[in-house]
Amino acid sequence: MGLPLRDQHLHTYGEYLSWPDELRYELIDGRAYAMSPAPTRRHQQVVGELFRQIANALQGHPCRAYAAPFDVRLPRGNEADEAIDTVVQPDIAVFCDRSRLDERGARGAPDWIIEVLSPGTASHDQLLKRDLYERHGVAEYWLVHPGDRLVTVYRLRDGAYGKPHVQEFAGSLGPTIPDRVQVDLDLLAGALAD
Numbered sequence: 666m667g668l669p670l671r672d673q674h675l676h677t678y679g680e681y682l683s684w685p686d687e688l689r690y691e692l693i694d695g696r697a698y699a700m701s702p703a704p705t706r707r708h709q710q711v712v713g714e715l716f717r718q719i720a721n722a723l724q725g726h727p728c729r730a731y732a733a734p735f736d737v738r739l740p741r742g743n744e745a746d747e748a749i750d751t752v753v754q755p756d757i758a759v760f761c762d763r764s765r766l767d768e769r770g771a772r773g774a775p776d777w778i779i780e781v782l783s784p785g786t787a788s789h790d791q792l793l794k795r796d797l798y799e800r801h802g803v804a805e806y807w808l809v810h811p812g813d814r815l816v817t818v819y820r821l822r823d824g825a826y827g828k829p830h831v832q833e834f835a836g837s838l839g840p841t842i843p844d845r846v847q848v849d850l851d852l853l854a855g856a857l858a859d
Contacts, residue, residue: 679747736770
């Protein structure tokens with residue numbers, strides 16, 4: 666089951682900017698998907714631990730990590746910001762090309778995106794967003810499954826995500842970009858024990 670649509674109309678980033686702050690949406694190909702209510706404590710513990718490890722590993726490195734809410738605009742081409750029809754808020758996005766960052770968030774695909782799955786967003790993240798990130802050239806996409814204590818990793822090769830790598834919350838795991846990060850999955854498992 667996917668996230669509910671705001672309506673049946675196609676929208677742009679210009680419209681998105683005019684919507685009330687208390688109503689959070691993501692735009693995917695013009696469709697406005699209502700974001701879930703505040704994530705669970707468990708979800709936030711996992712996001713927090715991942716972000717802490719990644720941000721610490723990137724100190725003194727040109728890559729930057731951002732946690733939601735942080736708007737990532739994914740243009741189809743050179744259209745003006747207000748005409749962009751895709752704006753997402755990944756749980757964690759890592760950018761190594763800092764020219765994509767601006768005061769509104771980012772314009773262009775991150776190098777690495779992590780989504781922590783919740784029951785209400787799992788199919789949305791695993792299907793719709795996986796295809797979206799592949800199409801926009803996100804080099805690496807991680808789906809973190811707190812309930813199953815698994816990480817599913819998609820890596821872009823020749824413009825497509827191949828067969829994913831799946832790893833339990835044990836040992837360490839790092840992205841290809843930036844290659845200096847190693848996530849301690851044992852600490853991630855520990856974050857769920859609280």
